[in-house]
Amino acid sequence: MGRGLFGIIRPCRHRLSEKLQSEWMAHLCGMCLALRDDHGQAARVATNYDGLIVSVLVEAQSARPTADGRRKAGPCPLRAMRRAEVAMGEGARLAGAVSLVLASAKMRDHIDDGDGVYRRRAVAGGARRVADRWARQGAGAALDVGFDTAVLVDAVDRQVEVEALAGPGVSVLTVTEPTETATGAAFAHTAVLAERPDNAESLAEAGRLFGRLAHLLDAVEDIHADRAAGAWNPLSATRTGPDEAYRLCRDAATGIRLALAEVEFVNGALAHRLLVHEVEEAIDRSFRHAGFPVESPSCSAGGKHGTGCAKHGERSEPRLAARPAGSWPNQQPPYQQPPTQQPPYQQPPYQQPPGSPYDPNNPWGPPGGPTPPPPPPRGHNPLVACAMWAGLCCTCQWCCRETFEDPCTGRQRQGCCRKCECGDCCDGCDGCGTCCECGECCGCCDC
Numbered sequence: 001m002g003r004g005l006f007g008i009i010r011p012c013r014h015r016l017s018e019k020l021q022s023e024w025m026a027h028l029c030g031m032c033l034a035l036r037d038d039h040g041q042a043a044r045v046a047t048n049y050d051g052l053i054v055s056v057l058v059e060a061q062s063a064r065p066t067a068d069g070r071r072k073a074g075p076c077p078l079r080a081m082r083r084a085e086v087a088m089g090e091g092a093r094l095a096g097a098v099s100l101v102l103a104s105a106k107m108r109d110h111i112d113d114g115d116g117v118y119r120r121r122a123v124a125g126g127a128r129r130v131a132d133r134w135a136r137q138g139a140g141a142a143l144d145v146g147f148d149t150a151v152l153v154d155a156v157d158r159q160v161e162v163e164a165l166a167g168p169g170v171s172v173l174t175v176t177e178p179t180e181t182a183t184g185a186a187f188a189h190t191a192v193l194a195e196r197p198d199n200a201e202s203l204a205e206a207g208r209l210f211g212r213l214a215h216l217l218d219a220v221e222d223i224h225a226d227r228a229a230g231a232w233n234p235l236s237a238t239r240t241g242p243d244e245a246y247r248l249c250r251d252a253a254t255g256i257r258l259a260l261a262e263v264e265f266v267n268g269a270l271a272h273r274l275l276v277h278e279v280e281e282a283i284d285r286s287f288r289h290a291g292f293p294v295e296s297p298s299c300s301a302g303g304k305h306g307t308g309c310a311k312h313g314e315r316s317e318p319r320l321a322a323r324p325a326g327s328w329p330n331q332q333p334p335y336q337q338p339p340t341q342q343p344p345y346q347q348p349p350y351q352q353p354p355g356s357p358y359d360p361n362n363p364w365g366p367p368g369g370p371t372p373p374p375p376p377p378r379g380h381n382p383l384v385a386c387a388m389w390a391g392l393c394c395t396c397q398w399c400c401r402e403t404f405e406d407p408c409t410g411r412q413r414q415g416c417c418r419k420c421e422c423g424d425c426c427d428g429c430d431g432c433g434t435c436c437e438c439g440e441c442c443g444c445c446d447c
Helices: 018-039 041-046 052-061 090-113 121-144 150-165 172-193 197-229 242-261 269-289 382-394
Strands: 070-076 082-087 403-405 412-414
Touching (some): 018 041, 018 052, 018 070, 018 082, 018 090, 018 121, 041 090, 041 121, 052 090, 052 172, 052 269, 090 150, 090 172, 150 172, 197 269
Antiparallel strands (some): 403 412
8 A cells, every 4th residue: 555664755854954854754753663662673674654654644633732732752773873852752653553554555565466575485475474464553542642543454454455446447546545544543533532523524635645556656656667567656656647647646736735725724834835846756756767758847036836826927737748659558569660680790800009119919919009997987895885784774874875886796876865856936934835945935836
């Protein structure tokens, strides 16, 4: 169901203001520590970016001061051994419980499909015991905060039946329905925890559309790999083309934005940033990953907008860029004319440089000629490389440095945040609609 453990919401530090970045990390670390406290150290691997939105929504609706929902956490290797203020309370516990139940379902799905290492009987047996334990623990923790995980378990069970019935002519939304139901229930319960029952209906709609979007983007990113591996993919099974998939994703993003506009928040800046702006980024990123770049129209200020720009004029909706026919896996590629046979390439004879005798024993040519290339960089042995990779990740050099040396190959690599697209309008506006280019509230984001 849905995406893997990282999720579709992956905010970059370049797209978040300092305040929102600290709040984001507080919820991420709070969810991780809630999993540790309730279920043990091993459960922390179920931490995911999408699950912490539950914690964000609870705090965004809560009338209590933000400081009351924070506690001081000790040093952590993933924070470069720095202390930090982390979220605590029912929101973090609900986020951890939901993530644990969905992680157990994801693991059982891999076991049933025999993916990767799960093909080995010993690995599959141990993983199934872990998945069963996580399902029990997640259900117990969810009941402690008043949320019945039966809706999640039922959605997981129905997903298998729905996928078995999917085929040509069946709407892909039929396949995403179980995921929509599960996420809608989790989003709606945040209103109960925050004592805002009037928000439940709108949040359920936002959650339903978010679940649809997560399922579709997961299928878009995996469609080429699934075809190569012969695995089942909802877009291929229902013969849904890229334009239709993109339209459904855009409609879901618009629906989320409209549903959130009806929710009464105390401080909804981070929730707005994640569920409006970062959702737009996720759609563009997933389709680029699948080889379908998005043509996003821009206003004269140079910012990218999703729905309209009152200050800088009207422009058309974003759309998929032109692409060759047959590039989507469920389309037949066009017939290619076989190339005409070319004569074999012949190496031109060596021309002796004037004024310098040629030494046949010197493979690099005459004296004073070309010098041999430098030897290729060498990596470290596996144990040292693993230790160095751990150091790079724990000190955030892997994502935050401009360049770093790959411990395995010895080559220079770029930090993963180097290629972020940071020119978006409303970047760092905390949800207020202020354009980063002109400094005025241009209304381009309908904030």
